[in-house]
Amino acid sequence: MTSESHEDRFSRGLEILRRIGGLNFDEPINALAETSADLSRFTVEYPYGDVLSRPGLDLPLRQLCTVSMLLADGSAQPQLKFHIAGFLNAGGEPNAIVELLFVSVAILGFPATVNAVGIVRSVFAERELAFQPIEPVTGDGAGRGATGQDMLHRLAGGDWQDYFDRFATAAPDLAQLSIDFAFGEALARDGLEHKVKLLAIVAMLASSGNRSDALRLHLAGALANGVTREEIIELFIQLSVYRGFPAALNAFSVARSVFALGVQPLQVDIPTSVDTESRGDRLERGKALLAKSSAASGDAVVRSFDDIAPDLGRMIVEHSYGEVFSRKGIDLKTRELSACAALAAIGSATTETPLRVHINAALNVGASRDEIIETLVNLTAYSGYPATQQAIRIAAEEFAKSNPSSRPRSEESE
Structure with a gap:
C-alpha cells in the first residue's frame, strides 16, 4: 500500500465507508472537513482504505470486533452507534449484536453492557427492525458449575491454574465464581459463532x-x-484505529509471547x-x-430488558445483587460507597447513570452525604481532579x- 496514491487509498476507503455507513455515509466526514480537511481525509484513508479493506477478516466480523473495542472504550457512544448500525449494513445479524452484550457482561461488566442496550434499541428503532427478543435460558441454574468448566475448556488455553492461584489466597472463591458465572452463564451462550466469541473477548481485553x-x-x-495467528494480527492492526497505537503495540507485545509458545x-484444576x-x-x-x-x-x-434480552436484567439482579452485593464480608453501606468510588474512578459515559443509582443507594442504606462526598474527594490523588469534579457534580x-433544601455540611459551613 505504500506505493499507492492518496487518491487510491481514499477511493478504496470511501467504498468501505459506504458499505458500513449506508445512507448519508459521508455526512460525518463532510462535517469534519469543515474544521479539518486533512483529518477528514485521514479518517477515510487509514481506517477504511488501509485497515478495514484488508482481506484477513470479513467485513461483518471486523464490525463486530470494532463494536467490541468501542464497548470497552466506555465513552464513544456516537461511534458505537455508528458501528452497530454498520455491522447490520455489512450483513450482520441483529441477534449477534445482542449476544455480544453477554460477552460484554463477563469481560467488561454491567455498566458498559446496559449503556449499550439503549444504543442497540435506538439503532433497531431507527431501522424499524422487528426484533424478536433473545429467549431467556430455562432450567434452575443448578448446573452452571459444570457448564462453566466445559466452557473454560472450549474457550481457554494456557496455565489458568497459575492465574487463579495468584489471587486464591486472598479471595479463595473468586476463581469458582469466575467459572460459575463468567464462563458458566455469560460466555456459555451459543448465540455467537465460536470464532466470533473468541475474537470479541480478545478485542475487549486488548481495548481495556x-x-x-x-x-x-x-x-x-x-x-x-481455532482462531489463526493471522486473524489475531488483523484484529490488533484494527485495534490501532479504534483504541490507538499504544493499545495495539501493547497487544502485539503480548501476542508475540503467546505466538512464541505455540498452542x-x-x-487448570479447580x-x-x-x-x-x-x-x-x-434471584429472590x-x-x-x-x-x-x-x-x-x-x-x-x-x-426493562424484555424487548432485547430478558436474561440481561435477570443477571443484574441475580448475580450483582443476589450473589455479589449480598456477600457477608462488608456491610451494605460500605459496599455502596465502594461502588460509588469505583464508578467515579472509571469516569466514563457508561458509568454516569450507575453512579447516580449507587449514590442514592448509599443514602438509602445509611451513608451520609458527607461520607459520600469524602469517598469521592478521596479519588483526587488517584483519578485526577476532572474525574472527581465530575463525580461531585453528579x-x-x-x-x-x-x-433541594439540604446540603452537605461542608456547604452549610460556608
Missing part, C-alpha cells in the same frame, strides 16, 4: 488496557480453539462446584437486596433531587 495476564490466556485459548493446552441453591433462590435474594438498597423492584429491572445533582 492493563489486562495483559487475562489477554495472554485468552489469546492462548483463541489459538487452541498451549489448558492447565473442582466443579456443586450448586446448593437454584437460580430462583439467588437479589430482589430483596435491590429493594433495600435502591428501593427498586427486581421484577421491573428484569422486565452527587450534588442527586442530593438536590432528593432534598
